Structures are given as structure tokens and as C-alpha cells.
Amino acid sequence: MWKKIVFGVALVISIAAGFGVAKVQSTMNTSLNHITRDKDNVLKDVNLDGIHVNSDDKIVNILLIGYDLRKENGKDFGGLTDVMMIATLDKKHNTIKLTSLMRDTLVRIASNNEDMKLNAAYARGGVKNMYKTIAKNFNIKLDGYAMVGFKAFQQVVDKIGGVEAELTESETNYLKDTNYVHGAKNRKKLKVGKQTLNGAQALGYVRIRSDKNRLGVPVKTANGLTDDYGRTWRQRTLMSAIFKKMKTLSLSELIAVANKVFDNVKTDLDNDTILGYIKDVAMMGTTDVCQLQIPMNGYYRDGHQAEFPNSDGWSLVPTNGVSSAYDTSANAAAIKQFVFQYNGKGEFKYKSSSSSSSR
Known part of the structure; x- marks a missing residue:
């Protein structure tokens, strides 16, 4: 998300200031080279046979992973992820969207077919398993991922x-x-x-x-x-504030931010793909970010380890909003409506369907 924010705003400012697009692209490429490329975990190569996923050629979904690298002494595998979001570039409705996936949400983990918290998916198979788990439970196609260490978040705030x-x-x-x-x-x-x-x-x-x-x-x-709902609201709200603050910076200031922060970013996306997204964001001309949190209020209940032995304590159990049964279908339907159908105007309201099936 940080790279999209930084360069989307940078491109708009630079063009307005009279910089040539070719020069801007060259500068962007230089900064993008600071990012670590993960060629072993390209999401487009993940086998989703047997899993239904929703997609649209005019809508791009990027998985954002916030991770405290200090937990593993600099290693970025084997731990639990602290922040999981889906950043959506909706070229159909000219909107930017952000969906928070609560880390304590109970889901069926793709690699072992056990019911565990969502943040356990990374520890049990890395980024690919996390993607497959999200697809399995929420039926959404992802086009790439970006992992950002907390150090990068702190740096970008200080730099702006x-x-x-x-x-x-x-x-x-x-x-x-x-x-x-x-x-x-x-x-x-x-x-x-x-x-x-x-x-x-x-x-x-x-x-x-x-x-x-x-x-x-x-x-x-x-x-x-309160609790994790308050936590994810703070995350989305602060990211929106950072996005708006960045549009007040000069090109040189934005590049300085990028060069500092990108050393703590890993992604499976190449420079050309990222630059394409940057241009799309610049053409939108919006700094507003629409938000959704999953599971939604009214569509989950508390779960305990006695009921779900592999959940490692308390969890958020998705429901269909009618019964207390463990059921991800309503939250999956909400993601579909928000990501692919919502036009960004007015408050998003999930429209429930009596045809929602249980697990």
C-alpha cells in the first residue's frame, strides 16, 4: 500500500510541476529497485483448483501484510502476521478500497484443512497458504501482495x-x-x-x-x-490520513520517503506492474479510501478453544447473521459486494441474501 500511495501521489505532483513522464518513470524505477522481490511466492502461480474466486479485469486486489520483523530477529517466515488487509484499485468505479481481515477470524486453513485463526495461515505455509486460505473462505482473487515491516510504517510517518x-x-x-x-x-x-x-x-x-x-x-x-475492531479502524484511518498528507509533499520529498521505506518492503509484483497501478491511481485523482472490516458487526460471535481446539484460544467465529453456526458465506458475500459492486458513494451497506448457504 505504501508504494502505491507514494508513487501515485508523486506522479500527479511531478506531472503538474512539468516533469516529463519518462523522467518520472525512470525515477520511479530507481526507487522501486529498493523493494525486495519475492519470486518464490508469486500469487498468480498459486493453484486454486476447486476454489471459486470472484474477479474482474477492471479491479485489482493486493494483499497487504503488516509484520513485526523484530519478533523473529529479522526473519520474515514462521511467525504470525499482525495486519492483513486487501487494498483494492477499482478502475470500474474510480475508487480505492481497503478491507481489513481480522487476524483472530476463525477460518479453514488451506494447508491442513483445520479451523484456526486467519493469522496462523502464514506460519503454516507462508504467503501462498495465506492467499489460498483467503480464497477458500472468502472467494476473492488476489493479484499480488506486499509485506511491510512495522519499521517501514514508523519511517514513513516520520519522513512526512x-x-x-x-x-x-x-x-x-x-x-x-x-x-x-x-x-x-x-x-x-x-x-x-x-x-x-x-x-x-x-x-x-x-x-x-x-x-x-x-x-x-x-x-x-x-x-x-474497542478490541480488534478498534485496532483495524485505527489502522485504516491512519493510512487514509497518511495518503492525504503525502499529496502535500514535493516530488523530491516523496522520493526520499520511498527510498527510505522500500528497504523494508517485500512484494511479488515487478516494476512494470507497479508502475501501471501507479498510473491508474494518478488518473483516478482521488485520495478518499473506502473501508470495510471482516467479519462485519452482527456477522460473528465469540469462539473458544473448547469448541475449536486448534484455534489457540479465543477467536472471532463468522456467522450468517441469523444463526450462531460457524459460517463464512455472509462475510464472503459482503467482500464481493464491497470490492466488485460498491461504487464508493455513500456508506457501504451489506445486502444480505436468504440464499446464503452454511459451511
């Missing part, structure tokens, strides 16, 4: 001069009482209300997950969300 966010009293107190924000000085400067967060503060903010602080007070977002 910080990003604005609105912190509630419960969020502020929680961040001051925990070590989510690295550095005592960074924690001390946090306050209630709108403020500009630096990289360390922003990273701590988007990682808040607990639903209560040490005193038992609910940790709520500005719109009243």
Missing part, C-alpha cells in the same frame, strides 16, 4: 512530518501506561484530542488491541470501537 490522529482519553491513558509507544518522551507528549503523531507514537496507536486498560476502563476509538 507526522500524521494527525484523534485520541480518546482511554486511548491516551492506555498508551501512557503501556510500552506500545517506544520511548518515555514519546509517551509523555501524548494528549487527548487531535494531534500530530510521530512514527513511534503512530505505530503504538495502530497496535492498540486491548479492550480495557489496567483499571478496567474500555479503550475506545473516537467512534466508540
Whole structure:
């Protein structure tokens, strides 16, 4: 997502400033070469035989994976992913969309056919298994992936001069009482209300997950969300704010951001493909990002290890919104409607169907 944001805005600014497209493309290629290419995990090569997936030639879906590389001493395989999103470039409706996939969502893992949390898919087969698991449970075709280390997120926020966010009293107190924000000085400067967060503060903010602080007070977002729903809302909201902030930067500033951040990005996409997406984003001329979270409110229930022995504790069990049975069909249908049919105008509302079948 970062590479698309950086270069989409860079292209618009550079053309407006009188730079030649050829020169811009050359500069983009140089920066893109900082990205690690993953030739062993190309999503278009994943065998999806027997799995129905929805797709559209005018809609591009990229899997975004946020990963704390520090957990594995720099190694990026064998751990659990902290952030999973689908970034959609909808050329049919000229919109950019972002779908958060809750990491504790119970799904059928493709590699072992067991019911486990979604973030376990990466540890049990890497990116390809994660894609196959998403396809198996939510019926969506992905066109590539980008893995971004948390270090890159922190760097991009610092490079653009910080990003604005609105912190509630419960969020502020929680961040001051925990070590989510690295550095005592960074924690001390946090306050209630709108403020500009630096990289360390922003990273701590988007990682808040607990639903209560040490005193038992609910940790709520500005719109009243808690736990993982609040966490993914913070992630999507801050990414949208970063996107808008970047359009105020000069070309040289954007390139500086890219050169710094791309050392911490891995993708299966080549330069030509990325540049094509950049041009598409530039032609859209939009900075608004439409958002969806899965599972949706009203279409999940709490699950426990006694019921799902392989879930490693508490999980979010998708339902069809009518019964409490484990059923991913309604959430899969919502993704289809949001990604392929929603035109970006007004609030997205899922239209349920009585024909939704159970697992």
C-alpha cells in the first residue's frame, strides 16, 4: 500500500510541476529497485483448483501484510502476521478500497484443512497458504501482495512530518501506561484530542488491541470501537490520513520517503506492474479510501478453544447473521459486494441474501 500511495501521489505532483513522464518513470524505477522481490511466492502461480474466486479485469486486489520483523530477529517466515488487509484499485468505479481481515477470524486453513485463526495461515505455509486460505473462505482473487515491516510504517510517518490522529482519553491513558509507544518522551507528549503523531507514537496507536486498560476502563476509538475492531479502524484511518498528507509533499520529498521505506518492503509484483497501478491511481485523482472490516458487526460471535481446539484460544467465529453456526458465506458475500459492486458513494451497506448457504 505504501508504494502505491507514494508513487501515485508523486506522479500527479511531478506531472503538474512539468516533469516529463519518462523522467518520472525512470525515477520511479530507481526507487522501486529498493523493494525486495519475492519470486518464490508469486500469487498468480498459486493453484486454486476447486476454489471459486470472484474477479474482474477492471479491479485489482493486493494483499497487504503488516509484520513485526523484530519478533523473529529479522526473519520474515514462521511467525504470525499482525495486519492483513486487501487494498483494492477499482478502475470500474474510480475508487480505492481497503478491507481489513481480522487476524483472530476463525477460518479453514488451506494447508491442513483445520479451523484456526486467519493469522496462523502464514506460519503454516507462508504467503501462498495465506492467499489460498483467503480464497477458500472468502472467494476473492488476489493479484499480488506486499509485506511491510512495522519499521517501514514508523519511517514513513516520520519522513512526512507526522500524521494527525484523534485520541480518546482511554486511548491516551492506555498508551501512557503501556510500552506500545517506544520511548518515555514519546509517551509523555501524548494528549487527548487531535494531534500530530510521530512514527513511534503512530505505530503504538495502530497496535492498540486491548479492550480495557489496567483499571478496567474500555479503550475506545473516537467512534466508540474497542478490541480488534478498534485496532483495524485505527489502522485504516491512519493510512487514509497518511495518503492525504503525502499529496502535500514535493516530488523530491516523496522520493526520499520511498527510498527510505522500500528497504523494508517485500512484494511479488515487478516494476512494470507497479508502475501501471501507479498510473491508474494518478488518473483516478482521488485520495478518499473506502473501508470495510471482516467479519462485519452482527456477522460473528465469540469462539473458544473448547469448541475449536486448534484455534489457540479465543477467536472471532463468522456467522450468517441469523444463526450462531460457524459460517463464512455472509462475510464472503459482503467482500464481493464491497470490492466488485460498491461504487464508493455513500456508506457501504451489506445486502444480505436468504440464499446464503452454511459451511
